[in-house]
Amino acid sequence: MNYSDFYTKSIERPEVFWNEQAHGIDWFKHPSVILSHNQFGYPQWFEDGELNACYLAIDKHIQDGHGDAVAIIYDSPVTQTVKKYTYREVKTEVAKLAGGLQSLGLNKGDTAIVYMPMIPQALFSMLACARLGVTHSVVFGGFAPNELAIRIDDCQPKVILTASSGIEVNRLIAYKPLVDEAIEIATHKPDRVIVFNRKLGAKIPAQHYDIDYGSLVYDAPEAECVPVLSTHPLYVLYTSGTTGKPKGIVRDTGGYVTALKFSMKYVYGMKPDEVFWAASDVGWVVGHSYITYGPLINRNTTVVYEGKPVRTPDASSFWRVIEEHKVRTMFVAPTAIRAIKQDDPEGLFIKQYDLSHFRALFVAGERCDIATINWVQQHIPIPAIDHFWQTETGWPMAAVMVGVEQLPMVPGSVGRPVCGYNIQILNEEGTEVKAGQEGYVATRLPLPPGTLMDLWNDHDRFVDGYLSQYEGYYFTGDGGYKDEHGNVFITGRVDDVINVAGHRLSTADMEENIASHEAVAECAVVGIYDELKGQVPLALVVKKKNADIENFQLEHELVQLIRERIGAVTSFKKVIPVDRLPKTRSGKILRKMIRNIYDGSDYQIPSTIEDASVVDELVAVFNDFK
Ligand code: COA
Numbered sequence: 001m002n003y004s005d006f007y008t009k010s011i012e013r014p015e016v017f018w019n020e021q022a023h024g025i026d027w028f029k030h031p032s033v034i035l036s037h038n039q040f041g042y043p044q045w046f047e048d049g050e051l052n053a054c055y056l057a058i059d060k061h062i063q064d065g066h067g068d069a070v071a072i073i074y075d076s077p078v079t080q081t082v083k084k085y086t087y088r089e090v091k092t093e094v095a096k097l098a099g100g101l102q103s104l105g106l107n108k109g110d111t112a113i114v115y116m117p118m119i120p121q122a123l124f125s126m127l128a129c130a131r132l133g134v135t136h137s138v139v140f141g142g143f144a145p146n147e148l149a150i151r152i153d154d155c156q157p158k159v160i161l162t163a164s165s166g167i168e169v170n171r172l173i174a175y176k177p178l179v180d181e182a183i184e185i186a187t188h189k190p191d192r193v194i195v196f197n198r199k200l201g202a203k204i205p206a207q208h209y210d211i212d213y214g215s216l217v218y219d220a221p222e223a224e225c226v227p228v229l230s231t232h233p234l235y236v237l238y239t240s241g242t243t244g245k246p247k248g249i250v251r252d253t254g255g256y257v258t259a260l261k262f263s264m265k266y267v268y269g270m271k272p273d274e275v276f277w278a279a280s281d282v283g284w285v286v287g288h289s290y291i292t293y294g295p296l297i298n299r300n301t302t303v304v305y306e307g308k309p310v311r312t313p314d315a316s317s318f319w320r321v322i323e324e325h326k327v328r329t330m331f332v333a334p335t336a337i338r339a340i341k342q343d344d345p346e347g348l349f350i351k352q353y354d355l356s357h358f359r360a361l362f363v364a365g366e367r368c369d370i371a372t373i374n375w376v377q378q379h380i381p382i383p384a385i386d387h388f389w390q391t392e393t394g395w396p397m398a399a400v401m402v403g404v405e406q407l408p409m410v411p412g413s414v415g416r417p418v419c420g421y422n423i424q425i426l427n428e429e430g431t432e433v434k435a436g437q438e439g440y441v442a443t444r445l446p447l448p449p450g451t452l453m454d455l456w457n458d459h460d461r462f463v464d465g466y467l468s469q470y471e472g473y474y475f476t477g478d479g480g481y482k483d484e485h486g487n488v489f490i491t492g493r494v495d496d497v498i499n500v501a502g503h504r505l506s507t508a509d510m511e512e513n514i515a516s517h518e519a520v521a522e523c524a525v526v527g528i529y530d531e532l533k534g535q536v537p538l539a540l541v542v543k544k545k546n547a548d549i550e551n552f553q554l555e556h557e558l559v560q561l562i563r564e565r566i567g568a569v570t571s572f573k574k575v576i577p578v579d580r581l582p583k584t585r586s587g588k589i590l591r592k593m594i595r596n597i598y599d600g601s602d603y604q605i606p607s608t609i610e611d612a613s614v615v616d617e618l619v620a621v622f623n624d625f626k
């Protein structure tokens with residue numbers, strides 16, 4: 001097949017194109033309406049179709065005679081466990097958990113939060129919710145109670161499913177006290193907290209709302225799949241925006257499963273029964289799309305990996321997993337490759353493993369430097385493919401679609417637009433710019449199936465954040481350009497979102513918390529270059545005139561504050577006290593300029609700057625600091 005024709009058809013005849021793809025899905029009621037508009041006039045897919053995502057991920061395969069195929073491989077170097085679950089076993093786990101949820105009064109239309117480490121029970125929980133039409137919201141286990149509380153208040157879950165603990169490289173993290181603290185902080189109180197006891201020694205302080213996961217499942221009957229409309233929210237996934245409040249991305253059901261099945265085949269080139277491994281976490285969109293739903297819907301085996309690329313126990317882990325489980329295609333954040341490269345620069349570990357079956361390595365989530373891609377190519381003779389997408393889109397926007405045509409990869413590029421995404425580069429006025437010219441990355445509406453439907457409880461923010469900048473387009477928040485062949489290049493976020501080790505974080509959130517410290521008059525947080533994590537946050541802090549605190553003490557307190565309020569995952573470690581912040585005359589902090597000065601990149605002093613002499617002050621302070 002030819003990429004160009006396939007792509008063009010998807011853009012010129014989207015309804016025909018996606019109707020054909022929808023025929024690959026076992027609907028309970030096939031949609032008669034393919035593309036329509038919701039009450040806000042926003043495009044939606046397959047409006048009257050009825051289906052169930054859990055049915056498509058599990059039951060269908062058993063009915064088709066594949067019940068004994070392996071659905072999930074749980075590989076946990078941190079607990080030295082490898083456990084495989086067939087589709088039939090997954091069904092029993094999920095249907096009984098769903099039965100347990102039903103016995104607690106959960107029904108279609110309710111919401112549930114999942115706050116779990118990388119264990120199979122996290123997937124069972126998501127799938128059990130989907131089975132009942134309960135909208136799940138998975139919260140990354142690295143977020144602190146305060147962040148969990150914000151999400152509890154926004155999506156008002158009837159229950160929270162959690163585990164006794166997660167394991168980081170050097171410590172056990174007891175989850176239950178974090179959940180209790182979050183419930184204490186939140187205004188909304190869930191009815192129940194279902195705790196999966198991992199029996200690793202973590203304390204599980206008892207509360208009146210607790211239920212033991214094991215007992216709930218043991219006693220429960222298996223629940224059947226509940227049909228839902230295509231537009232029924234399968235999940236809400238919170239992601240960082242430009243304010244302290246995270247945005248609840250609402251995902252539909254019918255468009256999403258259609259898009260995931262499409263992408264498994266055409267973007268990742270996966271055939272059923274093969275093993276797919278996305279080395280991420282269920283708390284991120286990658287975990288939703290390519291650890292849980294995508295591979296299972298495509299009848300692949302998915303790997304649930306509880307460990308790190310390095311230090312669990314060393315930089316050989318990824319290659320061991322690929323060899324042992326016959327992984328065909330893998331997805332990973334560039335940071336993880338950089339970490340492996342740092343510990344094993346010559347790729348000596350790679351040589352110890354048989355990777356002959358390994359077909360492609362996809363990277364995304366942050367900018368991937370060419371040296372990292374080249375390092376992979378040098379040591380493993382397979383395509384290493386940089387591709388681009390976001391929590392909002394749920395599946396890739398730009399890639400080399402290896403299941404369609406193996407086009408050459410252009411260094412530094414994230415490939416061509418994926419079918420359905422009419423990606424354009426716009427200038428400030430919203431005009432499409434010429435090839436080679438940098439601008440704002442936007443996609444003409446309608447977005448393809450499976451992309452965000454709205455923001456949970458906040459339609460105005462959805463319009464403001466994504467649709468109002470350029471009429472008729474969805475705005476990604478990224479800058480970039482296209483070359484004359486249509487290859488897309490992403491140059492970075494143009495807003496205050498930063499990407500730390502592939503984790504998307506809001507500088508506004510950090511600023512709000514830092515500003516709450518009694519010694520802080522004002523502050524600015526920017527993402528500075530980091531060789532391993534891509535970016536890490538740096539805070540410039542102006543102390544209050546009467547603040548009686550040493551700089552080192554303030555730094556220590558602020559680092560603790562961010563760890564406690566947002567989470568260690570922010571990797572927040574650097575604080576620089578300054579006399580004043582660079583601002584425009586209208587009071588806007590010049591964050592991009594701060595970042596560029598710190599990184600030693602080119603920067604422009606805008607004509608609107610309040611006082612240009614602040615730039616020399618910053619240069620001097622940064623030189624001292626480094
Ligand atoms: N629960 C609790 N704490 C967590 C956590 C979790 N689920 N995940 C991370 N943390 C903590 C870590 O323990 C660490 O704490 P510390 O500062 O006390 O050491 C901190 O958050 C930063 O974690 P991390 O970003 O994982 O950094 P690291 O230095 O431990 O490891 C890498 C570096 C490169 C190995 C790691 O960042 C990595 O694996 N990156 C790839 C990330 C990825 O796959 N992203 C995919 C998103 S699509």
Ligand code: AMP
Pocket residue numbers: 239285363364365366367368386387388389390391392414476477478490492493499502503504
């Ligand atoms: P997230 O929503 O966490 O997946 O983060 C999405 C953001 O990560 C995008 O808006 C980009 O800024 C960035 N991103 C994702 N993939 C890439 C990539 N391949 N190259 C550069 N930036 C990327």
